[in-house]
Amino acid sequence: MKAITKQKIVFSILKVMSFMVIAILFLIIGFIFVKGIGVINWGFISKMPEEGMLKGGILPAIVGTLCLIGGSMLFAFPIGVFSGIYINEFLKDGPLKRFMRLMTDNLAGIPSIVFGLFGMALFVNKLKFGDSILAGSLTLGILALPVIIRTTEEALRSVDDLHRQASYALGASKLYTIKKVVLPIALPNIITGLILAIGRVSGETAPILFTVAAYFLPKLPHSLFEQAMALPYHLYVLATSGTDIEKAKPMAFGTALILITIVLICNLLANLIRAKFKKK
Amino acid sequence: MFKKLSQKIQVSILAICSLATSVTVILIIIFLFSEGISFLGMKPTEEGYVLAVNTKNNLSSISPELCKKVFDQEVDNWSQLGEKDMPIELVNSDQIATFYSEEAIGSEMEYLDTCYNDYVSKHEGAFAVMPKNYVTSKFKGRIVEVQENSIASLVTGREWFPTAKPIAQFGILPLLMGTLIVSLGAILIALPFGLACAIYMSEIAKKGRRKIMKPLVELLAGIPSVVYGFFGLIVIVPLIQKLFHLDVGETALAGSIILGIMALPTIITISEDALRNVPNAMREASLAMGATKWQTIYKVVIPYAISGITTAAVLGIGRAIGETMAVLMVTGNAANVTFNYLKPVRTIPATIAAELGEAPSGGIHFKALFALGCILFLITMSINLYVNFVSKRRGVK
Amino acid sequence: MIQIKNVNFYYKDFHALTDINMQIPDKAVTAFIGPSGCGKSTLLRLINRMNDLIDGTRLTGNILVEGQDIYDKKVEVEELRKKVGMVFQKPNPFPKTIFENVAYGLRVQGMKNESEIKDRVEDAIKKAALWSEVERILNNNATNLSGGQQQRLCIARCLAVEPHVILMDEPASALDPISTAKIEELVLDLKSKYTIVIVTHNMQQALRISDNTAFFYLGELVEYNNTRDIFHNPAQEKTKNYVTGQFG
Numbered sequence: 007m008k009a010i011t012k013q014k015i016v017f018s019i020l021k022v023m024s025f026m027v028i029a030i031l032f033l034i035i036g037f038i039f040v041k042g043i044g045v046i047n048w049g050f051i052s053k054m055p056e057e058g059m060l061k062g063g064i065l066p067a068i069v070g071t072l073c074l075i076g077g078s079m080l081f082a083f084p085i086g087v088f089s090g091i092y093i094n095e096f097l098k099d100g101p102l103k104r105f106m107r108l109m110t111d112n113l114a115g116i117p118s119i120v121f122g123l124f125g126m127a128l129f130v131n132k133l134k135f136g137d138s139i140l141a142g143s144l145t146l147g148i149l150a151l152p153v154i155i156r157t158t159e160e161a162l163r164s165v166d167d168l169h170r171q172a173s174y175a176l177g178a179s180k181l182y183t184i185k186k187v188v189l190p191i192a193l194p195n196i197i198t199g200l201i202l203a204i205g206r207v208s209g210e211t212a213p214i215l216f217t218v219a220a221y222f223l224p225k226l227p228h229s230l231f232e233q234a235m236a237l238p239y240h241l242y243v244l245a246t247s248g249t250d251i252e253k254a255k256p257m258a259f260g261t262a263l264i265l266i267t268i269v270l271i272c273n274l275l276a277n278l279i280r281a282k283f284k285k286k
Numbered sequence: 287m288f289k290k291l292s293q294k295i296q297v298s299i300l301a302i303c304s305l306a307t308s309v310t311v312i313l314i315i316i317f318l319f320s321e322g323i324s325f326l327g328m329k330p331t332e333e334g335y336v337l338a339v340n341t342k343n344n345l346s347s348i349s350p351e352l353c354k355k356v357f358d359q360e361v362d363n364w365s366q367l368g369e370k371d372m373p374i375e376l377v378n379s380d381q382i383a384t385f386y387s388e389e390a391i392g393s394e395m396e397y398l399d400t401c402y403n404d405y406v407s408k409h410e411g412a413f414a415v416m417p418k419n420y421v422t423s424k425f426k427g428r429i430v431e432v433q434e435n436s437i438a439s440l441v442t443g444r445e446w447f448p449t450a451k452p453i454a455q456f457g458i459l460p461l462l463m464g465t466l467i468v469s470l471g472a473i474l475i476a477l478p479f480g481l482a483c484a485i486y487m488s489e490i491a492k493k494g495r496r497k498i499m500k501p502l503v504e505l506l507a508g509i510p511s512v513v514y515g516f517f518g519l520i521v522i523v524p525l526i527q528k529l530f531h532l533d534v535g536e537t538a539l540a541g542s543i544i545l546g547i548m549a550l551p552t553i554i555t556i557s558e559d560a561l562r563n564v565p566n567a568m569r570e571a572s573l574a575m576g577a578t579k580w581q582t583i584y585k586v587v588i589p590y591a592i593s594g595i596t597t598a599a600v601l602g603i604g605r606a607i608g609e610t611m612a613v614l615m616v617t618g619n620a621a622n623v624t625f626n627y628l629k630p631v632r633t634i635p636a637t638i639a640a641e642l643g644e645a646p647s648g649g650i651h652f653k654a655l656f657a658l659g660c661i662l663f664l665i666t667m668s669i670n671l672y673v674n675f676v677s678k679r680r681g682v683k
Numbered sequence: 684m685i686q687i688k689n690v691n692f693y694y695k696d697f698h699a700l701t702d703i704n705m706q707i708p709d710k711a712v713t714a715f716i717g718p719s720g721c722g723k724s725t726l727l728r729l730i731n732r733m734n735d736l737i738d739g740t741r742l743t744g745n746i747l748v749e750g751q752d753i754y755d756k757k758v759e760v761e762e763l764r765k766k767v768g769m770v771f772q773k774p775n776p777f778p779k780t781i782f783e784n785v786a787y788g789l790r791v792q793g794m795k796n797e798s799e800i801k802d803r804v805e806d807a808i809k810k811a812a813l814w815s816e817v818e819r820i821l822n823n824n825a826t827n828l829s830g831g832q833q834q835r836l837c838i839a840r841c842l843a844v845e846p847h848v849i850l851m852d853e854p855a856s857a858l859d860p861i862s863t864a865k866i867e868e869l870v871l872d873l874k875s876k877y878t879i880v881i882v883t884h885n886m887q888q889a890l891r892i893s894d895n896t897a898f899f900y901l902g903e904l905v906e907y908n909n910t911r912d913i914f915h916n917p918a919q920e921k922t923k924n925y926v927t928g929q930f931g
Binding site: 009010012013016017019020021023024026027028030031034035037038084085086088089091092093096097105106108109110111112113115116117118119120121122123124126127128131132148151152155179181202205206208209210211212215216238239241242245246255258262265266269270272273277 | 293296297299300301303304305306307308310311313314317318321478479480482483485486487490491499501502503504505506508509510511512513514515516517519520521547550554577578579580581604607608609610611615635638639642643647655656659662663666667669670671674
């Protein structure tokens with residue numbers, strides 16, 4: 007066969023395979039959208055689950071997930087950003103910096119169920135928080151740390167050194183330069199990291215299984231030390247272990263749609279900010 | 287003066303925060319391994335029970351696995367345990383009632399201990415499971431020790447049955463196998479598609495099309511694993527069941543397909559990076575000699591990027607090995623030692639997720655699950671370190 | 684013979700080459716000189732259609748190699764490039780063995796007979812005056828060679844395909860003087876069999892090795908004549924200023 011004919015065949019195969027990958031994405035999202043959109047209405051979002059979770063809404067799961075997002079970010083965002091600043095701006099290239107990056111990479115590579123085990127051992131049992139929003143938030147926060155640190159570091163690295171030098175040349179201190187010059191420039195990209203972390207945290211199930219998630223709890227949480235429902239766990243329960251799995255399907259589709267919408271919005275927002283920032 | 291102090295404090299705060307990841311990794315290691323290691327050295331016998339044999343018997347200790355085989359009567363002759371050739375006469379609370387009359391046992395079972403004592407002393411082949419408090423100074427049998435959990439018993443044990451009574455089974459072989467075949471299948475599915483997509487995006491597609499595809503691939507990475515699991519459960523599992531005429535569709539294959547999809551973004555992103563890092567001079571050199579674009583890709587570009595592509599595959603496997611929820615939902619969770627993709631299997635992370643809720647905190651089952659966590663941690667950690675080592679040797683990162 | 688007729692070339696909005704007309708004779712060395720950005724490399728890359736790889740380019744006019752319009756739709760670019768080889772500014776051997784580098788073009792053409800490949804490889808390396816240096820290390824990685832050796836290997840790689848035309852894009856600019864001298868010697872050696880077009884910013888080099896020289900400035904062909912005349916008796920003021928080193 008002539009090389010050029012072969013190329014045509016191979017390229018079409020590669021093209022078809024690539025489009026199949028993208029098609030899978032649309033298939034999953036489209037499938038859940040089509041099946042789930044019929045369930046979504048105001049009641050679904052604002053009501054408590056009823057009749058063994060077969061009727062009613064998923065309000066406590068939404069609120070629970072929002073609490074977990076808030077709690078984990080309150081803890082992970084400042085620490086992550088500070089950590090990124092220190093590693094990128096204060097540490098010199100060398101073994102220490104490499105070690106810290108390696109640790110961040112390692113943390114990012116640990117399976118989420120191991121975070122669940124760890125959260126249970128430390129927060130639930132050792133520190134005696136019990137199954138609670140606090141324990142869940144801390145576990146999720148740890149899981150989100152590497153995402154935030156990495157994006158912060160990247161954001162800082164993309165700030166041109168000229169800006170720093172200009173500030174130093176005017177006699178500004180390092181800290182002042184970072185606060186007044188570097189951070190404002192890097193901020194949009196840092197926010198991208200925050201949004202991506204939120205997307206990640208809102209969908210994680212394994213880390214909250216044993217640290218916070220309640221199977222069925224038709225009330226809103228009042229304190230950090232209470233259990234709570236959460237969207238991903240709720241979806242898992244509806245799909246695998248509800249009272250009547252067949253009848254629970256519509257509820258499951260609705261929950262999945264809400265969950266996917268949160269993730270989609272986070273991704274879209276992050277991309278928009280990134281694109282807008284790049285243009286400038 | 288004050289200003290300097292405040293600056294120093296602020297920098298110290300930043301420095302302390304930067305330790306967060308290192309401290310967390312260390313804490314994870316401490317908590318995981320302190321529970322996991324204390325599993326070793328524990329005995330998997332049910333609390334308050336002992337094994338006893340006739341005094342003429344030489345057996346001093348027995349492994350949990352063999353013990354279970356005796357109970358299941360898979361092993362029924364002492365010669366199989368390295369003793370004299372005679373049948374094993376198993377006695378437990380069920381059988382003792384068939385050997386002795388109700389009067390002998392007593393209306394409130396108050397003489398049960400005597401019955402056990404009598405049976406064990408009279409039958410040379412006796413193998414009794416009895417409550418510990420029946421062993422008094424009058425007892426005329428000999429206690430057989432059950433061997434402690436060890437790394438060897440963990441790794442070679444072919445059965446995972448942590449709630450088995452009176453001897454729990456903690457063999458992780460089926461779980462390891464399950465994890466392995468599901469991940470292997472996943473990578474076999476994901477690698478061709480992921481590589482095709484990476485090659486298409488980096489070498490063939492026009493700039494505009496690549497710009498559309500890249501965020502879509504990222505989105506694929508953003509979909510929560512529980513949603514993948516749900517999709518798999520609703521779509522893939524019934525499909526497999528119908529296609530292969532199975533009783534249940536929850537199989538290793540279903541897990542591999544879902545994990546394969548989930549591993550795609552990792553493989554695509556990293557191998558595309560590797561391909562784009564190939565210097566253009568390499569492509570030009572090849573094209574200038576009359577090679578077609580495709581010849582250039584597979585003879586020059588791919589070999590040049592091969593270590594990056596390997597990294598992508600390894601990280602893809604790592605992602606698959608650690609994945610929990612999706613696998614838990616679609617693989618059927620039966621602890622089988624099998625290579626059959628059409629059978630249910632159970633992976634290590636799925637086992638932890640499924641059982642930790644029911645394992646009493648601090649008990650042997652609880653600790654066994656932490657031991658599984660340690661194994662998982664070690665596997666993924668070595669993958670990360672390997673990837674770090676390789677990328678450092680290449681001098682790009 | 685290479686004929687360039689009314690060639691205009693654009694990168695997006697940038698007019699890179701304006702109304703180029705010239706004929707490049709067979710079995711001779713033709714040098715393209717001029718300050719950087721003058722379009723000399725662009726024109727060179729048009730002759731084996733390497734600019735096809737860049738998005739947003741546009742060409743008008745015709746380029747004929749051996750009477751065939753190379754931008755004709757019927758022409759397969761791969762076939763053209765087998766006929767018109769190219770050596771690049773920076774040596775770019777593949778990270779393969781020395782042998783496999785030279786054998787690459789043959790394998791691409793589908794040659795399977797290993798003994799024939801071996802003969803052709805040996806022949807090409809000999810022609811590139813590299814044989815005595817690499818004879819014993821043919822299975823070593825090519826990237827371990829010195830820069831000058833790498834460049835001669837790239838020339839050997841190009842020769843193995845038996846092209847009729849060799850395009851050289853500043854082939855010695857990344858090399859030390861001794862390696863440069865070896866390359867120049869090689870070019871003089873090869874010109875009896877091949878049509879060679881060489882882009883250089885080194886005027887002494889053009890003077891030493893070329894038969895004809897074309898001087899480009901701001902995308903235009905200012906003067907094209909035999910080399911001696913260009914350097915010693917230029918017709919244009921600009922050419923004179925450039926070759927005497929007054930700008931550039």
